Amino acid sequence: MKSIVTSSTETRGWLEIIISGVAEEIPPLEYVESKYWGAFKNPVTHRNVVYLQPTKKQIRLHTRLPLTFDEALEATSASKEWAETCPSLFRVRSESDIEKAVSLIVGSYNFDLAQHPGSQFSANPNLQPFSEKDESKFHEL
Numbered sequence: 001m002k003s004i005v006t007s008s009t010e011t012r013g014w015l016e017i018i019i020s021g022v023a024e025e026i027p028p029l030e031y032v033e034s035k036y037w038g039a040f041k042n043p044v045t046h047r048n049v050v051y052l053q054p055t056k057k058q059i060r061l062h063t064r065l066p067l068t069f070d071e072a073l074e075a076t077s078a079s080k081e082w083a084e085t086c087p088s089l090f091r092v093r094s095e096s097d098i099e100k101a102v103s104l105i106v107g108s109y110n111f112d113l114a115q116h117p118g119s120q121f122s123a124n125p126n127l128q129p130f131s132e133k134d135e136s137k138f139h140e141l
Contacts, residue, residue: 005035007054014092015054021102026109040105045116049108051086058093061101062086063108064115070107072100 007015015038019031022040029049030041039048051062065088067073073088092101 004033004038004054006056007059008056011054011056011059011092014059014095014098015052017095017098018052018059018092018101018105021098022105025102025106029105029109040109042109042112045112047112049112050105058091059101061090061092061104063088063090063104064112065104065108066111069111070100070104073104 003012004015019038022029022031028043030043032039032041032048036053038052038054040050040052041047042049049064053060053062062076062082063073064086065073067075067088069088070090073090076083076087076089090097090101090104092098
């Protein structure tokens with residue numbers, strides 16, 4: 001695996017924990033990395049469901065989720081085109097944010113599947129169906 005040049009030893013460690021946590025939840029979700037960012041690619045839709053931008057002090061997760069999905073999400077400050085693809089942002093600022101990050105990545109994956117015509121809920125039979133609360137978040141677009 002390449003090393004993102006903008007990351008620190010600390011944020012690289014967080015990233016490794018996130019990658020491992022996502023692999024436990026959704027084994028087929030592929031992690032790819034470049035010089036400045038990483039992404040989780042959905043094997044069903046062939047789209048990146050989350051982009052990760054590690055810096056020295058934080059990891060920015062750009063997700064496909066609507067802002068209403070979770071109160072921890074904030075609007076992206078990226079360009080209009082980028083915001084259409086990934087409207088929400090979550091910042092991992094400490095190891096205590098990792099569990100939330102993994103949860104949001106799983107949510108973004110499921111949201112991407114729900115938006116993909118003709119797909120079933122999930123390619124992973126081990127994932128639990130959305131609760132009514134989660135499902136309602138997707139209809140608030």
